[in-house]
Amino acid sequence: MSNNEMVSPLTFARIGACLRLPQQLSKFPHMRFREEKEVSVRPEVEEYFSSTRSAPLLVAERGLCPQDSKKEVVRIGVLFSGGPSPGGHNVVLGLSEAMTRLSTRNKLFGFQEGFWGLLHGDYVELSHEFLRNWTNSGGFHLLSTSRTKLVGQQAFEQAMEVCQSLDLNGLVVIGGDDSNTNAGLLAEFFQKQNFKTSVIGVPKTIDGDLKGHSIEISFGHDTASKVISELVGNVCMDALSCKKNYHFIRLMGRHASHLTLETALQVQPTYTLISEQIRRDGVSLDKLISSLAKLIKTRAQAGKNYGVILVPEGLIEQVPGIDSLMCVLNDLLARDPHHTLDTIHQSLDPASATILGSLPRTIQEQLLYDRDSHGNVAVSRIETERLLLSLVKQTLEKKASEVPFSALTHFFGYECRCAHPSHFDAHYCYALGMCAAALVLEERNGYMALITDLEKSVSSWQVKGVPLSSMFHKERRRGQWSPVIRKTLVNLGGPAFLRLKEMEERWAVKDCFLSPGPCQFNGNSLTDPHDIPKTLYLEKNACGS
């Protein structure tokens, strides 16, 4: 990655861009963790964390990194797990930076394709010099990633063997809630075995649902919402320029609507659906469609036959009726995967059959034939934006309302997962990487690297560690109760959602579209409130007031 034929001019320019550090990290290795209050583990999952459940919150302070006096070579393994998220390469660079500052003899190993590489001992050694050429670049292709999970005792033992063969002091897992669930359970397993490798998690996900548990935001979410806001903002200007189309835009985020909420705050579209609200209020598909049709009619009366409607990817699962239909379909298909639309219709209870029959044929087929690797409905393949469009169209036509209605659909998600990290994510990830290394160097097992006070300037960011075990709760997975890291959904009582609701009527009637434009890397404006996610800004300001 060192010349213009191999990398784009921007990627090349960004390699040289300076990265600032939180005060404590800038002095590293003159930094150590102070133990704060012990963080409680939920009683329901205590049994799973008998060895790692008593652990304090850690806060960085001046001092000398304990490892510094030992003069031993430190060896750390790192892997990416799950979908890519902007900034991952900077996490690895930060890791390497901290290790190199301590001693150039320290060794960093990268496992290929996530947990797959860990299980199969497929790794590369990463030199600091090599990694410098990956500074600020998007993607996870330094090591690639996969959705391989660590499941069962055998996998844990296999992972331990590989860590042992490499004599690792630490294993850093860069991943979302599922991957960090694996990391937390692996840490517990290692602790029980009295095995020396410290397992450290780093909070990644564009969806933004790995949040709470002291985590202010997961990395990548900021960049993802900036790229998506650029695109949605452009589409808003298109709607306003042509004045003839509604745009139904589905945005990534299966379980939580954070990305949709953040984009809405950035762009101020005509209308925004939030899955969490649909579920809370028990809004049926019929009611949802008629409220959209009503909005379109109201705008038509004001001479506006255009608009932009945001639809979170996971919406369909939260709509009463559809959620139960999907459960029934999953059950039927688990028993007989060869069902066709006809045989399914015959096997369904009347209520589910009516709901399925009310959907356009292509959506029925998506529900039936697009299955994920567990055999469940592949929610991300259901084109909810097309479903809504076609049902709204039907409703408007049925009522012979003579409202002109022309509409287009879009789905945004894949084009943001490997974007060049924003200023915020570039700095955040670099700090997370150094923090993860510091935790390993202090032999802290089962921790999540944590950077807080993210609304402040980089130098004032706080460097911490929080026990992974404190993030777990119990959930039914594959028919049995399992300890997993809880996903954080949009807080319907929080300032970001309340802000959306406050503006909803205004944005629906007036056109208040903003076009945030492409992410800029010039300047030094991280303290500008526009440069951190609006959701974070609102949450922090509400806390402060």
Add this chain to the structure above:
Amino acid sequence: MSNNEMVSPLTFARIGACLRLPQQLSKFPHMRFREEKEVSVRPEVEEYFSSTRSAPLLVAERGLCPQDSKKEVVRIGVLFSGGPSPGGHNVVLGLSEAMTRLSTRNKLFGFQEGFWGLLHGDYVELSHEFLRNWTNSGGFHLLSTSRTKLVGQQAFEQAMEVCQSLDLNGLVVIGGDDSNTNAGLLAEFFQKQNFKTSVIGVPKTIDGDLKGHSIEISFGHDTASKVISELVGNVCMDALSCKKNYHFIRLMGRHASHLTLETALQVQPTYTLISEQIRRDGVSLDKLISSLAKLIKTRAQAGKNYGVILVPEGLIEQVPGIDSLMCVLNDLLARDPHHTLDTIHQSLDPASATILGSLPRTIQEQLLYDRDSHGNVAVSRIETERLLLSLVKQTLEKKASEVPFSALTHFFGYECRCAHPSHFDAHYCYALGMCAAALVLEERNGYMALITDLEKSVSSWQVKGVPLSSMFHKERRRGQWSPVIRKTLVNLGGPAFLRLKEMEERWAVKDCFLSPGPCQFNGNSLTDPHDIPKTLYLEKNACGS
């Protein structure tokens, strides 16, 4: 547009960004046009341009704008026509700048929603102060746009009446080939009537097919390809990070594949289809699919089960067999619009029926039910990327090749039409606007504003005018021969396409993906070869060599 609640921070910052000018325009009104050689009109269309066919190429030089001595108030009308394209607002600003420099008493009128506003006398007066707040912003929403055309004598007379009522010296039409066809014919009509309004065209289109005829590039194409390259580049990094998906990406550009070609040169994807080549080589759908399947198998042998394939929107129309099927369908549906898939199959000749039957059902339905306003197949609605994906999948499965094949589709286009204009487009449009005003002020009727030498620094750009009549040829439209501005397709002998072909094998086997990232507005790098379209750079360098 003057505070942060109405516009995004970037839009606000860009209002204040300085715009440089070509040397001749910077001295305006100390500029006049020198007449160069007369530009010939094609014999086949001479009859349509009896009044405007003898006109010279105009080149700006030092001197005094002739209007300056007259001290009359100048009144100009301007409109956007067709799809939005980044930079349009700067054209209007440039117009206003030139007019204001001459006299603050001059008046600029904006027609709403394109030719619709011209026909209905729906306009607003635009002050220079007001327009300054639109500097460098994306979209056409200053005046909105439409696809209304000027068709027939009555429309021309109606347009003349409105221009007369406003006492216009000039009418500036910002549009693509269709809109400039209208402008050219309106200019001829005005000339015949000895009517004083000068009609001036400005070359706009993201597709890039309004090119040639001395036009080096239409405005908006650069920004559009930068936004699309950002997205495709991110998807390439995603392919490389996850190593499990092929991405079939359809890009806008119905008639010409310029946008696809430029994106390919920016991003270096696995494989790029160019419609013009498919047509030239008479590549059948079968052959196309088997060559893609072969590529995927070859890559699988090298352990690569991922990639990015670019598909121009207009591809399907150029595939032998499909093109004739579409003609037959258009005919059948013109006679009876109530055809269903069943009745169509019965009415088709055996060859066409076989081809139609070979397509997936959703595509058959798109061919049948998605019609444009002329009742023809709406090519932009045909999801060619999904068609290719499903046929490739079938082929791989049929051969039981056991090649792992997982794929996703994308369509990019609408998200780039209203983007913030790139440095190049922002400057280019501002200069085009001033040039258009200068042509009106010299009472030049039936000209296209022209800026050349675009590979050089802005100050060295040349300011010109070329007769619209010289761009016309004869084409069959709605069953009869009509004079229209010729679309410029990708030149299969030109340096840009040859460069693609030269690299094709390398890019198909090795992964040479580049991620150009989001368009940056800092710096002053317009003379950097990376800041102008690669196609333009290659064409200019080939000319020079």
